[in-house]
Amino acid sequence: MKKLILAIVFFSIEFSVFSQSEFNKWSIETNFGFNKAMAPLTPGYLSHSLNIGHLDFGVRYMFNEKFGLKADAGFGSFSEVKGESPEFKTNYLRANIKGVVNLGKLMTFESFSRKLGLLGHLGGGFGRMSFEETILNNAPDYHYNIISGLTGQFKLGTRVALTSDLSMIYNGRQTYTFDGNTYNADVQPSNPLENPFVHAPGTWWTATVGLNFYLGSASEHADWYIAADKYATKEELASQINGIKDMLRDSDGDGVPDYLDKESNTPVGARVSTQGITLDSDNDGTPDHIDKCPFLPGPASTNGCPVQEVKEEVDFLRKAINDGFVNVYFAFDSAKPLSYSISSAHYISNFLKRNPGVSLEVKGYADELGSEDYNIKLSERRAKAVYDIIVSSGIDTSRLTYKGYGEDTTVDKSSADARQLARRTSFEVK
Structure with a gap:
């Protein structure tokens, strides 16, 4: 029993240690902006290029500085171009789970800016459309979707960032056109109210701005965390660089830094070893830089050259x-x-x-x-x-x-x- 208790305590401690992180992982995100229904639309019906009225909320969790998951829900409505299209209004709701990649981190944005970021996301989910102006008297349309997009980031502080997102949503098994007045089929039924049960895709876009709110007790979120920062502040780095400069100083100008130089007052022009010691290659007592025969021993009276008495x-x-x-x-x-x-x-x-x-x-x-x-x-x-x-x-x-x-x-x-x-x-x- 004691062993079991100790094992549980030990596991709890280990889990606590490993669950701690040097950066925050959670964020809450909200966005507001435009949508655009691309296709399908009933012939003669037009949607706004930038139809204001999209809103979404999400929560994101980052496993590390580069990869994470996001769950979000968005809603809004499509409507006609006034004066150019018959009236329609379609309300939509979507919910998605997406994988997130910190593209800014992968492309080392921090090398030129600590305030700019870029996220990529891709995922899937489901959607619902309901129609207020329709001749079909149809029920809500349910479909699955695939969503992908890019989110630009500008860091306002350690707890919040301004975002701008552009996303494409691909609806699968969409029964009706986005205006809800025809079926999403190549051939319409003779009786307009008869559903042919043909399901085809649909495509639409959103463009939004919003805010990311970062949660957690660490000083930085994974979006902006840089591992090297934990080792040295700018002041510490400057101090280390100055220390290196001191080590590399060469007081006697012999090419060997002081911290390696065992002869601190080498004569000007002298040839030295890797330890800064004046070389005398032939060990004749005359240093190489004044020895006219540096590799043949000889007396100083002949400038280090051997006496050639033949x-x-x-x-x-x-x-x-x-x-x-x-x-x-x-x-x-x-x-x-x-x-x-x-x-x-x-x-x-x-x-x-x-x-x-x-x-x-x-x-x-x-x-x-x-x-x-x-x-x-x-x-x-x-x-x-x-x-x-x-x-x-x-x-x-x-x-x-x-x-x-x-x-x-x-x-x-x-x-x-x-x-x-x-x-x-x-x-x-x-």
Whole structure:
């Protein structure tokens, strides 16, 4: 017994929880406006295009924000166009059950307006027509009907909305014409009062305006409820956006937001990891953005590039230089290098840059013309001129020396061509 009681209590609690809703579901609706009887009508009879006098009442229940059911009843009368048709007056009553679809929600009207809505409805029911002016002396006509339509909505407040509805009603098994003066049959009986019991359809329209009154304790009805609204107000959303902006701030401009940046003061132009840390891809102590060889380790003295000391190259040049194959030549009695031979000085400079462990002496010479003392000074000026060219190319002076050796006695002083070869500077790799 206790278990049964507990089960009932538990079920009651669960039902209570699940029956609660975040939006109101019920509404009462009333509309007033025009009707139009389309067909059938007795030949010669005309109805108003907009015959005022339709009124309907309904109650609607929404299962969720998009779908619901509605029960309503409408009544009014059709009458003739004065002066153009014989008199008639037909009173009608209809009652219907309809499925309702919130088309505004399906088409996301809320993306551009929170006050406009659109409902679609389709359903069936029954109707009754009675005739005040008729030659048939007929009884009321009962029929079934199918109704469909669209209802525009404008939200006036959380409890009421203005509506405008356009509906088409299709009567089935309608015995009489809408004016009630002939039978709804292709061929009329010879005796006007004899009912042929032929039943055919009829079509009519209503166009109305009205009000929807929303019932319930929630702040919004299903027509206007938006689930996202329960999570954040505009102020809360603005606060969250500002928080996100703060998180995405990049104080040091390295492309990594502050909340992910583990190095808050990255140098300008530095390459960084996904955590904002300055990259040193070859781990040589020189950051990538100033490392001229970012993927090859090397000392800071060579801007992060490896020292390329090739022993064979050093030995080859030492022999070539020391054997006098690399020289800078000068004109007679001049300490200015001849232009065609300055390239030898540039070649030596490039070699020294590629081999930072090598030092070198610049050796100046003169021909045998002139006094010995003069030739010593001239050869020294020639060595100094080439020394200056190499230093200006970026070679540290600690790696260079120069000296004048005077006359070169190894050439034939009687040959002008030989004497030209003597006017030179040579180099010696240390």
